[in-house]
Amino acid sequence: MVRKLLKEKKREEIVKVASRLFSERGFYNTTIPDIAEAVGMSVGNFYNYFESKEDLAKYIMQYSSSILGEEIRKISQMDVSTKEKVFLIVRRFIEIAQERPELIDYFLRIFLSNREVFSEGCEGFLCVGEVVTELMLFLEEGARKGDFRQQDFFPAFVTIMGPLGGLVFLKGEGILPKNPIEYANEIGENIWRALKSDEKV
Amino acid sequence: MESLKVRRKSLIWISGLTCNGNSHSFLSSSSLSFDAFLNSVNILFHPALTYDREFKDIYKDILEGKLKLDFLIVEGAVSKKKTKVYFQGFDIYEILENLKNIAEYIIAVGNCASFGNFPALYSEDVVGLNFRFNQRNGFFEGDFTTKSGMPIINISGCPAHPEWIIKTVLSLSYGYDLKLGSLQRPKDFYMYLTHDGCTRNQYFEWKVEAEEFGTKEGCLFYYLGCRGPLTHSSCNKILWNDKSSKTRAGMPCIGCTEFDFPLRGKYFETKLNIGIPEEVPLGVSKRAYIMLSGVAKTFTNHRLKGKLEEAD
Ligand code: SF4
Numbered sequence: 001m002v003r004k005l006l007k008e009k010k011r012e013e014i015v016k017v018a019s020r021l022f023s024e025r026g027f028y029n030t031t032i033p034d035i036a037e038a039v040g041m042s043v044g045n046f047y048n049y050f051e052s053k054e055d056l057a058k059y060i061m062q063y064s065s066s067i068l069g070e071e072i073r074k075i076s077q078m079d080v081s082t083k084e085k086v087f088l089i090v091r092r093f094i095e096i097a098q099e100r101p102e103l104i105d106y107f108l109r110i111f112l113s114n115r116e117v118f119s120e121g122c123e124g125f126l127c128v129g130e131v132v133t134e135l136m137l138f139l140e141e142g143a144r145k146g147d148f149r150q151q152d153f154f155p156a157f158v159t160i161m162g163p164l165g166g167l168v169f170l171k172g173e174g175i176l177p178k179n180p181i182e183y184a185n186e187i188g189e190n191i192w193r194a195l196k197s198d199e200k201v
Numbered sequence: 202m203e204s205l206k207v208r209r210k211s212l213i214w215i216s217g218l219t220c221n222g223n224s225h226s227f228l229s230s231s232s233l234s235f236d237a238f239l240n241s242v243n244i245l246f247h248p249a250l251t252y253d254r255e256f257k258d259i260y261k262d263i264l265e266g267k268l269k270l271d272f273l274i275v276e277g278a279v280s281k282k283k284t285k286v287y288f289q290g291f292d293i294y295e296i297l298e299n300l301k302n303i304a305e306y307i308i309a310v311g312n313c314a315s316f317g318n319f320p321a322l323y324s325e326d327v328v329g330l331n332f333r334f335n336q337r338n339g340f341f342e343g344d345f346t347t348k349s350g351m352p353i354i355n356i357s358g359c360p361a362h363p364e365w366i367i368k369t370v371l372s373l374s375y376g377y378d379l380k381l382g383s384l385q386r387p388k389d390f391y392m393y394l395t396h397d398g399c400t401r402n403q404y405f406e407w408k409v410e411a412e413e414f415g416t417k418e419g420c421l422f423y424y425l426g427c428r429g430p431l432t433h434s435s436c437n438k439i440l441w442n443d444k445s446s447k448t449r450a451g452m453p454c455i456g457c458t459e460f461d462f463p464l465r466g467k468y469f470e471t472k473l474n475i476g477i478p479e480e481v482p483l484g485v486s487k488r489a490y491i492m493l494s495g496v497a498k499t500f501t502n503h504r505l506k507g508k509l510e511e512a513d
Binding site: 123124125126129130132133136137139140141142143144148150151152153154156 | 473474475476477479487488491492495496498499
């Protein structure tokens with residue numbers, strides 16, 4: 001049990017370091033020895049945790065997706081209105097982007113830009129299943145209650161993810177005049193207004 | 202036809218508020234089963250089948266103890282009030298009151314007799330024999346049992362499958378133990394879902410959906426409203442006319458064996474919220490269902506992409 005926990009901790013450490021290195025240098029310019037060195041482990045030992053660089057790359061996505069999915073799930077299950085949940089999800093996403101910038105950078109700079117790395121075993125929603133599932137459940141419930149307008153899933157999905165991705169991208173480029181969290185309410189309001197049913201305020 | 206003799210057990214079939222669909226269904230049973238049925242059961246009266254004796258005479262004989270009554274089959278909804286529903290000139294209310302302690306078994310055949318079904322939508326006093334929809338406030342309330350010690354047996358369906366009717370009666374006449382579910386339907390027929398045994402299971406698994414009725418390909422769940430994964434029935438295990446079923450023929454299951462059949466409406470539509478089904482297959486959480494379908498949709502099963510006739 002302890003062994004397993006320790007192994008998990010180490011994997012997390014590797015994820016943290018590797019996602020930063022990948023985002024800074026690019027997927028192909030980062031080698032396993034680079035990662036091992038930055039974590040302070042031998043290359044041989046690295047292979048006890050991940051079979052290959054591709055394996056690690058996919059794991060990072062699943063890992064980020066499960067963190068974000070878990071947060072969305074917690075908010076979804078809270079006893080507050082759908083509108084408040086939208087605001088909370090936006091806020092939490094921006095907070096995570098600030099707490100774990102390497103994960104978001106990784107998503108934008110590696111996952112979206114090196115699709116060939118993820119073409120087997122990570123295609124479609126396979127590595128981001130948890131985020132997508134939690135958003136589906138959240139949207140379904142909101143529409144079932146009559147809070148959200150009925151529409152196809154994908155337009156609704158990008159209405160939530162688009163602004164959030166855009167914001168962290170702008171932050172990454174260093175062109176946001178204010179701290180991202182200061183935009184949370186406005187973005188929350190935009191997403192809510194875009195999704196809500198006509199009767200809602 | 203003469204009343205059918207040489208039988209061990211006796212049966213009468215009466216009808217309340219009904220379209221007689223279950224009688225039609227019963228008459229469409231396979232000749233093999235029907236033969237077996239007639240060899241074991243003496244049908245004293247059925248409104249469309251027997252003609253040698255009138256109901257009033259048989260009824261009188263039963264009430265006077267001259268004829269034993271093993272099975273009372275009721276088709277159609279009934280009323281909790283007197284003088285509302287009649288059968289062969291008798292108030293069904295009275296027939297049921299008079300026979301409730303005489304018949305060994307009382308079997309509700311079809312959704313109307315089982316749960317009230319469509320007729321129950323029109324009046325509060327219209328009910329099934331033991332249930333009104335899923336509440337135990339039918340004609341007989343609560344834990345009512347007949348002489349045999351069995352509760353009312355519901356063979357639900359709109360109509361009920363002839364084999365379910367025949368096999369239920371035969372099992373009881375042979376003295377077999379009949380397990381019932383919470384809605385008092387025989388487990389043998391209702392522990393399955395319509396989905397079990399459907400020829401479209403692979404399409405369901407891989408999320409390949411049909412957009413038209415009557416094709417051989419595609420699952421009918423997402424676009425055409427199939428209730429197979431949420432409906433208790435053995436329609437795809439015991440085929441209709443020994444040959445086929447709705448879903449096999451490309452017609453979605455409309456959930457006609459369930460108590461909520463008349464309450465749902467929109468029979469050819471799966472209710473979606475932002476594209477996600479509001480109800481998911483029985484036994485799985487919505488989270489699990491969405492997760493799995495997402496994975497399935499990511500992959501392609503090439504056999505299921507085109508016309509089956511052209512697939513290798
Ligand atoms: S058509 Fe209906 S019963 Fe058949 S596999 Fe699809 S959902 Fe199940």
